[in-house]
Amino acid sequence: MGPKRRRSSFWLLLASLVLLFAPSGFTQKTRLAALSGFTPLRSLGRWTFSFAGHTLSPSGEAQTLRTENDFLRDQTLQLTNENRRQALLLEQALGMKQTVRDAGYRMLAADVLFPTDSSPWRKSLTLTLGTRDGVEKGMLVVYNSQVVGRVVETGPKTCRVQTVTDPGFRAGAVAVPRTTAAGVAFADRHGGVYEGTSGQNGQLKWLSGDNPVENGALVLTTDDPVNGVPRGLTLGRVSSVNGGRAAFPKVDVEPLIDFRALEHVMILVSPAESRP
Amino acid sequence: MTQKYGMGKLLVLGAVALAAELTVLDGWSLKGARPEALLSLACFAALFARDSSQGLLASWLIGLLKDLGSAGPLGLHALLFLAAGAVVLQIRQVLYRESPMTQLAVAFIAACWVNLAAAIIVALTVGGIPPGVIVGRTLLSALLTAVLTVPLHFTLSQARWLVR
Numbered sequence: 001m002g003p004k005r006r007r008s009s010f011w012l013l014l015a016s017l018v019l020l021f022a023p024s025g026f027t028q029k030t031r032l033a034a035l036s037g038f039t040p041l042r043s044l045g046r047w048t049f050s051f052a053g054h055t056l057s058p059s060g061e062a063q064t065l066r067t068e069n070d071f072l073r074d075q076t077l078q079l080t081n082e083n084r085r086q087a088l089l090l091e092q093a094l095g096m097k098q099t100v101r102d103a104g105y106r107m108l109a110a111d112v113l114f115p116t117d118s119s120p121w122r123k124s125l126t127l128t129l130g131t132r133d134g135v136e137k138g139m140l141v142v143y144n145s146q147v148v149g150r151v152v153e154t155g156p157k158t159c160r161v162q163t164v165t166d167p168g169f170r171a172g173a174v175a176v177p178r179t180t181a182a183g184v185a186f187a188d189r190h191g192g193v194y195e196g197t198s199g200q201n202g203q204l205k206w207l208s209g210d211n212p213v214e215n216g217a218l219v220l221t222t223d224d225p226v227n228g229v230p231r232g233l234t235l236g237r238v239s240s241v242n243g244g245r246a247a248f249p250k251v252d253v254e255p256l257i258d259f260r261a262l263e264h265v266m267i268l269v270s271p272a273e274s275r276p
Numbered sequence: 277m278t279q280k281y282g283m284g285k286l287l288v289l290g291a292v293a294l295a296a297e298l299t300v301l302d303g304w305s306l307k308g309a310r311p312e313a314l315l316s317l318a319c320f321a322a323l324f325a326r327d328s329s330q331g332l333l334a335s336w337l338i339g340l341l342k343d344l345g346s347a348g349p350l351g352l353h354a355l356l357f358l359a360a361g362a363v364v365l366q367i368r369q370v371l372y373r374e375s376p377m378t379q380l381a382v383a384f385i386a387a388c389w390v391n392l393a394a395a396i397i398v399a400l401t402v403g404g405i406p407p408g409v410i411v412g413r414t415l416l417s418a419l420l421t422a423v424l425t426v427p428l429h430f431t432l433s434q435a436r437w438l439v440r
Contacts, residue, residue, distance in 0.1 A: 035345065
């Protein structure tokens with residue numbers, strides 16, 4: 001290894017270590033600010049698809065009529081898309097209303113900028129709302145009553161959400177038996193800790209309760225006001241139970257939706273965070 | 277023959293590759309493993325650098341781009357890509373760089389290293405990844421990355437205006 005290469009390696013190694021050990025508040029804001037530069041790409045992508053239709057256009061009056069027609073068609077399309085978006089947001093808000101009983105929770109509608117993480121071992125989404133819109137770290141993100149994840153990084157215009165399948169996601173949870181979904185005493189339910197696994201599923205660990213967990217049981221959040229988690233939101237459905245010889249069974253939990261297909265989500269603002 | 281490249285154009289390509297990884301390529305993932313376009317680009321940067329300084333800097337910056345899109349600590353992939361780039365730069369004198377088999381092998385080994393190291397660090401600091409998943413996804417991801425590398429390097433060597 002030549003001296004020039006050694007010198008380059010040393011400085012770049014040092015820069016990496018400085019970044020790794022720099023205060024997360026600084027690095028998170030910087031990279032989310034950089035990532036927000038990709039926001040226009042969303043609009044560009046949509047524009048490119050619509051532009052493909054505008055190829056060879058005739059001249060004169062026919063061209064004017066065609067332009068007007070295209071303009072009106074474009075406006076109709078925009079209104080239809082906006083209508084669809086509002087309908088989706090309304091549907092989510094109505095879905096949430098049934099689950100979040102505490103009327104003090106407020107919701108912020110957010111668009112998904114990137115539906116996944118660049119590392120295959122982490123699971124996150126990037127949203128187009130940031131601290132300027134009132135988003136803070138630790139806020140819960142939902143789609144209908146399904147928990148999508150928790151805000152872990154905030155920038156001025158964007159934020160990153162650690163999804164429930166990320167290995168770093170943990171929450172108190174109960175498995176609600178499918179056959180007796182209503183009217184089951186809390187003590188009879190299987191309480192435990194839900195954890196992400198970096199795959200498509202999560203796992204329910206350290207289960208308490210006497211009755212065995214069955215496939216298809218819903219896994220719901222337990223009340224955690226400190227972390228802004230209301231009781232009764234869905235984390236997923238039990239997809240398999242492997243008892244084995246271990247003291248606690250291995251319970252796989254499959255989220256009800258594919259997070260990669262999300263376009264809009266809701267950020268839950270707890271009553272404490274809503275206060276000025 | 278040496279395929280020289282400009283850092284500016286390479287970084288623009290890196291940004292495109294990052295957007296592709298976060299959108300299109302994720303849709304083609306198999307059991308959570310997907311082809312890593314940024315790593316393929318870093319292999320190209322290391323294999324065809326004008327000199328070692330350029331190769332190291334390009335690998336590091338491409339790694340940093342990958343860090344932008346990840347919830348992990350900033351600088352982790354930069355460090356891993358730098359190490360991979362340093363090894364490629366060390367051995368490239370004895371490699372026939374234009375051969376697709378060489379590119380395939382280099383990308384496969386580099387992807388194994390980066391994925392395995394990243395997985396171990398995530399498992400140690402965050403937890404929750406079963407060892408079987410780490411091994412399986414690392415190998416599958418490395419294979420997909422190697423397969424992507426051959427057409428990517430071919431395209432970059434044919435359409436030189438993309439990088440020069």
